[in-house]
Structures are given as structure tokens and as C-alpha cells.
Amino acid sequence: MSKEHLVLLSFLIGAGLPASAEKHTPSQSADGSAESYTNIATGENVTPRIEERDGKRFYHWPMWNKWKNGKLHVETERTKHPDAQWWPEAGLGLFLCWGLPSVFEPNGEGWSGRWSQAREDKGTFYPQTELWESVEGWNPTDYDPEKWMSAAARAGFKYSVLTMKHHGGFAIWDSDYALIGVRQTMDGRDLVEPWVQACRDNDIKVGLYYSGMDWYFERDYMNFSYDPSVLVNYKGEKVKSLPKRPPSFSKAYEEFNENQVKELIEKFDPDIWWGDGGHGASIHKIREWRPGIVVNNRGYDSGDHATAEGFGMSDPQYIRKPVLENGWWWEVNSIIQRGSWHYDKHLGETVYPTDEVLMRLAEARCMGGNLLANIGPRPDGKMQDQAYRLFDEMEEWMKTNKDSVFGINGGGPWPDDCNVPITCRDNIWFFHAKEKQATKENPIVFEGAGKPVAVTLMRTGDALPFEYSDGKLEMHLPEALKAGPVTDVIIVEFDNDFDYKPYLFTHW
The missing domain is CATH 2.60.40.1180 (Golgi alpha-mannosidase II)
Structure with a gap:
């Protein structure tokens, strides 16, 4: 297997959720809550160890796997391309998680098909097949990306990142290579193209989220259990064994990902590549296809900036020392709605108060970072009413206060x-x-x-x-x-x- 694929498999095995995670907030609890930094049994702060390499200091939290720790690390020199230098001064981005998990009505959570005993006991485990089946007939009739992005632009957002596909593999662009996506379920209706055009029309930089993991591609061989001692197939069945990946699998997986990455870059000419679970291709190739692009750090060969996940990870004690003293660009990405990253019909209508979002922006800018604030739109394509409330109030604030977060040094x-x-x-x-x-x-x-x-x-x-x-x-x-x-x-x-x-x- 390639090194990147081994990294992804390691991530799959190790990316469990704490037992205390609430039913509708698993992702936020996994990385962003106070529980990630505190020993729940004793109440004491968890102290990360420090490693020094090549004159830089890297923090490692003992309760995290290598992948989670890597979110605050930048292992390579960042791009010097002049077309990419806008990024650290942009300050404010809108993360839009929209796709297969948005349609999954129980909780809008893309990890719901991953088994654990705690999830089974609580009734929050669903076979992965149910997530894939939920997208059949998905038809976002009220999708209006121009309304989304014009409101976001007035609110001060300078860039945006939209999920091309989450880990479940459903592609929301008309892909020649995806095994499941809009070509198979919507007669090839491309949901990305109108959003990209809306971003360009509103002077918002375009970022593409791409999952280097594709659970549909490797569904026959993959263990859908967090516990490596329990084997669960994609149908949600506990089995004694799973088929072994054939010798040709790694190469086929690599080519599959690279084809999709190149296809997306050639179709949409993005300003940002936001990989998750791998970039899908090497940074060398991504830069060859799009030289002035900004690439995040969630691939085997790292990237241009750190990606603190949740406001706990962006606490000053973790940013000022390992990140700023190493001279890294950085960004905090976090949910600003209730529920999970994608829309949760039970909780997702509630968006954070404007004062809270603006203060989180001020905190990030105080430390020279960006805020990538996540809102998951409804599956019908509408943005929540409270999202527009947020945008309207931010727009009013920006009229007199924008110079406090933009143009600073x-x-x-x-x-x-x-x-x-x-x-x-x-x-x-x-x-x-x-x-x-x-x-x-x-x-x-x-x-x-x-x-x-x-x-x-x-x-x-x-x-x-x-x-x-x-x-x-x-x-x-x-x-x-x-x-x-x-x-x-x-x-x-x-x-x-x-x-x-x-x-x-x-x-x-």
C-alpha cells in the first residue's frame, strides 16, 4: 500500500469518539470540547509532550492518535506562490458541509455507520448502507447558492469551503470517476458549478473540501467498527472475517483519488484545497495542476497551514506556543450551529448568537489566524433562517467595525x-x-x-x-x-x- 493509504487506514482504526459524546454532537465532542484537554476522571488538564525536530516544536496529546495530533502540525514549508499570499489576511471563511450526511435524517452525522458498543447500546449506530440509501431521490429543489454567498459576502466572509464529498464517497459534482454521486442519483445535476459561480460573482475565494478516504470505494474490505477486535461490514453485520484487499487495490485507490482531484481542479480552478483524511493526491501534483492554490495540512505530505478543529484546539495555550512560535499559518474550523457538521434536522436550525461568532473571529485574529465557521445547509438547499439572521447582523457590524479584523498586522x-x-x-x-x-x-x-x-x-x-x-x-x-x-x-x-x-x- 502507498504511504498515504496506510495513514488513512491508521486514521480509520484510531478515530474513535469519547463515550461521553452527546447523541447529536459526536464530531464536535471528538475534537473541540473541553473533554479533549481534561482528564474526566480527575479533572486535571492533560499535558501534551513536546518533540523538537529541525528547530521546531511539535505538541502531542496522549489521548489522540497521530492523525488528530497532526491537525496542529505543519510538516513542510508553505507555498511562496504570490497567488496564495492572500490567505492569512482573509481572516474569515464559511465552511459549508452539505451532501450525503445532510440527507440522513436520524442525525446528519457522516460517521453514523461506524460501529461501537456504546453506539449500539444507545441506538445511534446505523449500517452504512442506510446512509447510502438515504440519498436516493435527493433533490434539493430550493438550492440557491447565489442567496447563500451574497449574504455571506455582505457579512464579511472572504472565502468559502464546500464539501465535494465526505468520507462516505457521495460526489456532489458530476464526476466521471465517482462510484456514487449526483451522476448516479440526480441525472448528473452538478451542485458545485452554481456554487462556484456564486462565489466568483460575490468576490469570495473558492475552497473545495475533499475526503481522501472513500468508504464506498473500499466498502468490501473495510472494517466499519471503531474497535479493531470487532469486525463489522458495510451492511452493519458483525462478521468473523473480511475479504483481503487484492494486491491491485492500493494502486487502484490511488488512481481513483488522483483522477477525482485532477477533475475537480480542472473543472473549478479552486483557490483552496481542503483535504480531510488525505488530500487524494500529492501536494506536488495538486500544485502542478493549480500552482497558486492554498492546501491545508491534512494529507500525508502536510500542507500550508494548521487546522485547529473546534475552539478547544484553538485555545491560546496551544496556538501561541506550537503554532505561532514555529511561524505557521493557521485556521480554526468549528461548527457554529447545533448538531453536527452537516445538517441535523433535530438541532441544526439553531445557529450561534452573532456576538459569539464575532468574538471567536476576534480571538482567532488576535493570534493571527483565520476562522472557518461551519454551517450545514438543509438538504433541500435552503440555508437556515438563523443563518441569515447571523449574516444580517454581521453585515451591520462590518459596516463600522470591519477594520478591527481585516487589514491588521x-x-x-x-x-x-x-x-x-x-x-x-x-x-x-x-x-x-x-x-x-x-x-x-x-x-x-x-x-x-x-x-x-x-x-x-x-x-x-x-x-x-x-x-x-x-x-x-x-x-x-x-x-x-x-x-x-x-x-x-x-x-x-x-x-x-x-x-x-x-x-x-x-x-x-
Whole structure:
């Protein structure tokens, strides 16, 4: 087998979910929750070990397999191509998980066909065949990607990533090579082309998510159990043995993936290749087919940027040390709706409050990273009403506050010396506060500040009172000036004696 295929098989065997994962939130619990960083039995923080290689430090969490640990690692030098250098300044991306799992009504979870005893006991295991059968007759009659992307553009999103196929193998573009997809079930209706056009029309960079794993392709040989001591076939049956992969399998799998990757790049000319479970082809070939592309790090030969999964993994203690000190680009990808990455009919109508999303954006930008916020549209092609609520409120916020997250060149010392995230443009600093922060009872406090020249509310331009003494700056907003459902931003201009240079980004 090829090295990349061995990596994928290792991932398949080791990518289990914690027993405490909630019924409708398995993926988020697996990587993004506090349980990933805390010993549940003792309540103590889990301390990763540190490995040093070639002058760089790599963190390894003992409860994760190699694949999960690799999400925060960049093993190769990033692209220097001029067409790719837009990426770290883009700041905000929209992740759209849409496809086979969206149609699976029990929970919208693409991993539902993977057996564990806990899932069987809870009744949340479904044979993989049921997921594949669920897509028969799928017809998204209300699909309007122009409505999606025009709203996203007004809300400030600069790039977007859409799932071409998840691990189950269902392709949402009209592929010459896919074994299951829109060609087999929708008479070849291509769901990707109109979305790409909508992105281009709204000046949004195009990113293609592609699963290097294809469970349909290897269904006859693959163990659909998390427990390697229990063999479960794709029909959900426990068996004593599975057929062995023939000698020709690895080569056929490699060619199958490469054909699809090349097909997608030639059809849609993407700006971003977002592999998951492998890129499907080597980065060398991907760059040969599309030289200026940005590639994430989830393949055997790594990529251009780290991909923290969930807000737990993007905590400053994990980003500032292993990521920033190594000079890596990075991005946090996380769900901003209830349920799983794809649409969950039981929970997926609820989208996070706008203040929460904007603060997560500010936190990522404070550390020089991007936020790739995930919303899984409904299977009929409509975006949730609450998604448009989010977009509308973000649009209003961006009218007066966008310069606090775009066009910046540094980030302040949050959370060590300040209780809110800070972004910077030289000596102009932007302090971001939630609804219950920057109040008289809970003021913004910055230890180690220079003397302010001016303090203003970014939304209105109103001058604000502040207290400054011996390097300690305190600020709050009068109740009448609080924004309510969106994040408040306070601009502080420091005098020329304040040394802002240590806070400028060095990894861009």
C-alpha cells in the first residue's frame, strides 16, 4: 500500500469518539470540547509532550492518535506562490458541509455507520448502507447558492469551503470517476458549478473540501467498527472475517483519488484545497495542476497551514506556543450551529448568537489566524433562517467595525495581560468585548499598556472615559452605548512611547 493509504487506514482504526459524546454532537465532542484537554476522571488538564525536530516544536496529546495530533502540525514549508499570499489576511471563511450526511435524517452525522458498543447500546449506530440509501431521490429543489454567498459576502466572509464529498464517497459534482454521486442519483445535476459561480460573482475565494478516504470505494474490505477486535461490514453485520484487499487495490485507490482531484481542479480552478483524511493526491501534483492554490495540512505530505478543529484546539495555550512560535499559518474550523457538521434536522436550525461568532473571529485574529465557521445547509438547499439572521447582523457590524479584523498586522497579549482579545494596526489597538464585558462591573483591563492618546467606540466614534496608571488601562462603556447582540469594539491609540513592535505578526 502507498504511504498515504496506510495513514488513512491508521486514521480509520484510531478515530474513535469519547463515550461521553452527546447523541447529536459526536464530531464536535471528538475534537473541540473541553473533554479533549481534561482528564474526566480527575479533572486535571492533560499535558501534551513536546518533540523538537529541525528547530521546531511539535505538541502531542496522549489521548489522540497521530492523525488528530497532526491537525496542529505543519510538516513542510508553505507555498511562496504570490497567488496564495492572500490567505492569512482573509481572516474569515464559511465552511459549508452539505451532501450525503445532510440527507440522513436520524442525525446528519457522516460517521453514523461506524460501529461501537456504546453506539449500539444507545441506538445511534446505523449500517452504512442506510446512509447510502438515504440519498436516493435527493433533490434539493430550493438550492440557491447565489442567496447563500451574497449574504455571506455582505457579512464579511472572504472565502468559502464546500464539501465535494465526505468520507462516505457521495460526489456532489458530476464526476466521471465517482462510484456514487449526483451522476448516479440526480441525472448528473452538478451542485458545485452554481456554487462556484456564486462565489466568483460575490468576490469570495473558492475552497473545495475533499475526503481522501472513500468508504464506498473500499466498502468490501473495510472494517466499519471503531474497535479493531470487532469486525463489522458495510451492511452493519458483525462478521468473523473480511475479504483481503487484492494486491491491485492500493494502486487502484490511488488512481481513483488522483483522477477525482485532477477533475475537480480542472473543472473549478479552486483557490483552496481542503483535504480531510488525505488530500487524494500529492501536494506536488495538486500544485502542478493549480500552482497558486492554498492546501491545508491534512494529507500525508502536510500542507500550508494548521487546522485547529473546534475552539478547544484553538485555545491560546496551544496556538501561541506550537503554532505561532514555529511561524505557521493557521485556521480554526468549528461548527457554529447545533448538531453536527452537516445538517441535523433535530438541532441544526439553531445557529450561534452573532456576538459569539464575532468574538471567536476576534480571538482567532488576535493570534493571527483565520476562522472557518461551519454551517450545514438543509438538504433541500435552503440555508437556515438563523443563518441569515447571523449574516444580517454581521453585515451591520462590518459596516463600522470591519477594520478591527481585516487589514491588521498584530495582536495584543490576550489572555495573559488583557481580559478581551485585541487586534492591532501598529499603535492603533482594537479591544473586542462581549455583551457582558466592558461594563462598569466588568471593565476591560490591560496590564502593561502605554498611555492612550485617544479612546473611542468604533461603532459611533464617541470618545470614552478611561483610567490609566502605572501601565494599567481600564475602560468600560456606558450602558446606553452597548451594542447588545453584537461585539463592541473600543479603539485605543497609544502614544509614541509605547513599543508595539513585539505584538506584530511574524508568521504572515
